[in-house]
Amino acid sequence: MNMWRRIRAMGLWHELVLAGLLAGLLAGAWYFEQTRGAEFVSWETQxxxxxxxxxxxxxxxxxxxxxISGGIDLSVGAIMSLSAVTMGLAWQAGMGVWPAVGLTLAAGLTAGAMNGTFVVFLGVHPLIVTLGTMSAYRGIAEGLIGAEPVSQFPAGFLAMSEPLVAGLPPAGILFVVLAIAAGVLLGRTAAGRELRAIGYNETTARFSGVAVARTKLLLYTASGLVSAVAAVLFVARRDTAKADVGAGLELTAITAVVLGGTSIFGGRGRIGGTVLGVLLLHEVRSLVAWRWNRDELTFIIVGAMLILSVLVHSVLTRRKS
Amino acid sequence: MSPRSVLSRLAGREAGVAALWLATVAAVGMVNPDFLRAANLHAIFVKCAPVVIVACGVTLVIVTGEIDISVGSLMGLLAVAGGIVTSPDRMGLSPQAGAAAVLAAGAGIGLLTGLLVTLGRVPSIIVTLGMLTALRGLTRVLMGGRWIESIPPSLRVLSIGSTLGVRNCLWVAMAVLALTVVLAHLTPLGRRIYAVGSSPRAAALAGLSSRRIKVFAFAFTGFLTGVATLAGQLEVGTIEPDIGQGFELLVVTCVVVGGTSIRGGVGTVIGSALAAILMMTIGTALVFLKLGASASYWERAIQGAFILLAVLTDQLSRRRGTGEDTL
Incomplete structure (x- = not known):
């Protein structure tokens, strides 16, 4: 009981529940494969x-x-689309593949900075800003490329999707690095504390001397840049650049973040939770697809998990008034 | 709210959206007079009907300070449910049973959403994001990998029939709109919806149960999604797996462009309906401008530009008016 209280005091219960679910899932899968002779729980399959x-x-x-800063970005999938189309058109226009990558990253950075500018300097709610830019960016991508996808990128570029270390492709390694960096930023630095402060109460944070505008601008710009990186990696993996790249990915990513215990109202959240949320989402999806070959069940499970995880949390933390 | 203050409200954003729509129609009409033909305008309004019907509910939800992004998936599920109940290949029951199933399931799922938000205290964006995902999965499970075919025309009468030369879905949309305007502006319930949204604390101190009002708004939205399914989604006798996808964000977009504040308390269903008409006109307008085959690919970009334009003008006028810098 004492330990339970300490875990709750540290706020780690959510991560524990997620890790437990993940372990249970893998244990169940492992038990099944003892009787079937197939290997789901192995590094190669994973x-x-x-x-x-x-x-x-x-x-x-x-x-x-x-x-955590109290905002939201619905446009990440659309920025991926815009970036992928930039990549495709630049390559088609005869630009070298690496300069094209540079241009793509610049496009994502600009799109993210536009979001940040709208949020900061116009003071419009980020849900509305990014709902608008989501349509605008994907619309521009659709308008620019039309119906014809671009493909046949050079082999040196496509090699970016090959496994690099321990079966992980550069994208996987980048995720690990990015997650650790964000975790350190959030948990160990003043900037991380300022981020939480903005999420808890923006006005208080501003009067406490936190550079709210600069922090938000940087956040949305970083989000745009990472979306462009994801787009480049997508194009390298599939050898195709088209306007529907990243469609619906914003909602999946938000699901993973919220499943990981980050409060949608800001202030509370951890990168570790997000990593577990991403893994759990992915494992459920691949297990159902691998074992039953039925993708539709995962939608039900993921949707129910999302609602239940927050419901359980709200029931457990309900104050007795 | 008295009818007069309803009118004074309409003078703001609603007039702006209506003017923008008239300007769009006039400009396209000058380039291509065929655009102004009654049959074409009628076709545009038919496209608007389901958006307007659902936007009536979603506007009320957003006015109470919550949000609903699950209506697209719900619409898909309800269409499939109606198809399964009535299609002779599946259950083959009467169209009355099918319509009842669609409306009851819509209201029931809306009710569940409302209860999860109020009693379960799960933020509405999370509940409806979860519903968006789960209901889409449920739809696919129900379809069982096959399309649903040969839905009887008697269930589709609101989608395909006409009365007095006007498509039935338009009559339904106008009736829903009129009903919701009366509900929102001329009944105690409507006043409570705005009270809960504009100041939850003041409403609670005045003895209003925000829970009941919010549950009503969600259930009403679910019910209207059922109505929109019957009136807009059954034009053909077959249902595809991805029916309704993206509809939720289109509806939220129309509500926001129509002047409803995402923070609650402010906004009218008339504004949402006008914005829906504006948004749905753009696609057809691009075709009539004859800019070549590639022009229609820019539809979404122009819609996005209109959203940002609406937000910008709103923000600038607000800033000038009150010095406030938040939405």
Whole structure:
């Protein structure tokens, strides 16, 4: 009981529940494969099944920081689309592939900075700003590229999707690095504390001398840049650049972040939770797809998990008034 | 709210959206007079009907200070449910049973959402994000990998039929709009919806149960999603798996462009309906401008520009008016 209280005091119960669910899931899968002779719980299967999860995982890191600061970014999928189209058109126009990557990153950075500018200097609610820019960015991407996807990128560029270390592709390694960096930023630095302060109470934070405008601008710009990186990695993995890249990914990434215990109202949240949220989301999806070959069940499970995780939390933390 | 203050409210954002729509129609009409033909305008309004119907509910939800982004998935689920109940390949029951199933399931799921938000104290964006995902999965499970075919025309009468030369879905949309305007501005319940949204604390101190009012708004939205399914989604006798996808964000966009504040308390269903008409006109307008085949790919970009424009003008006028810098 004492230990339970300490865990609750540290606020780690959410991570524990997620880790427990993840362990239970893998244990169940392992038990099943004893009778069937197939291997789900192995590093080879796991890395093979994970190739398509890294883009969503990357998006979830800056998104966690944004949600902790009390904001939201619905446009990350659309920025991926705009970036992928930039990449495709630049390559098609005869630009070298690496300069094209640079231009793509610049496009994502600009799109993110635009979001930040709207949020900061116009004081419009980020949900509305990014709902608008979501349509605008994906619309521009659709308008620019039309119906014809661009493909046949050079082999040196496509090699970016090959496994690099321990079966992980560069995207996976980048996610690990990014998650650790964001975790340190959030848990160990003054900037991280300021971020939480903005999420808890923006006015108080401003009067306490926190550079609210600069922090927000940086957050949305970083989110745009990471979305562009995810787009480049997507294009390298699939050898195709088109306007529907990243469609719906914003909602999946937000699901992972919230599943990880970050409060949608800001102030409370951890990168560790997001990492577990991403893994759990991915494991449920791949297990159901791998074992039953039925993708539709995962939608039900993920939706129910999202609502239940917050419901259980609200029931457990309800103050007796 | 008295009818006069309803009128004075309409003078703001609603007039702006209506003017923008008239300007769009006039400009496209000058380039291509065919655009102004009654049949074409009628076709545009038909496209608007389901958006307007659902936007009536979502406007009320947003006015209470909550949000609903699950209506697209719910619409897909309800269409499939109606199809399964009535299609001779599946259960083959009467169209009355099918319509009742669609409306009851819509209201029931809306009620569940409302209870999770109020009693469960789960933020509405989380509940409806979860519903968006879960209901989409449920739809696919119900379909069982096959399309639903041969839905009887008697269930589709609101989607395909006409009365007095006007499509039935338009009559339904106008009736829903009129009903919701009366509900929002001329009944105690409507006043409470605005009270709860504009100041939850003052409303609570005045003895209003925000829970009941919010549960009503969600259940009403679910019910209207059922109405919109019957009136707008059953034009053809088959249902595809991704029916309704993206509809939720279109509806929220129209509500916001129509002047409803995401923070609650402010906004009218008339504004949402006008914004829906504006948004749905753009796609057809691009075709009539004859800018070539690639022009229609810019539809979404122009919609996005209108959203940002609406937010910008709103913010600038607000700043000038009150010195406040928040939405």
């Amino acid at each position: 890395t093979a099944l994970s190739s398509h999860m890294w883009e969503m995982a990357l998006l979830s890191v800056p998104l966690t920081l944004i949600i």
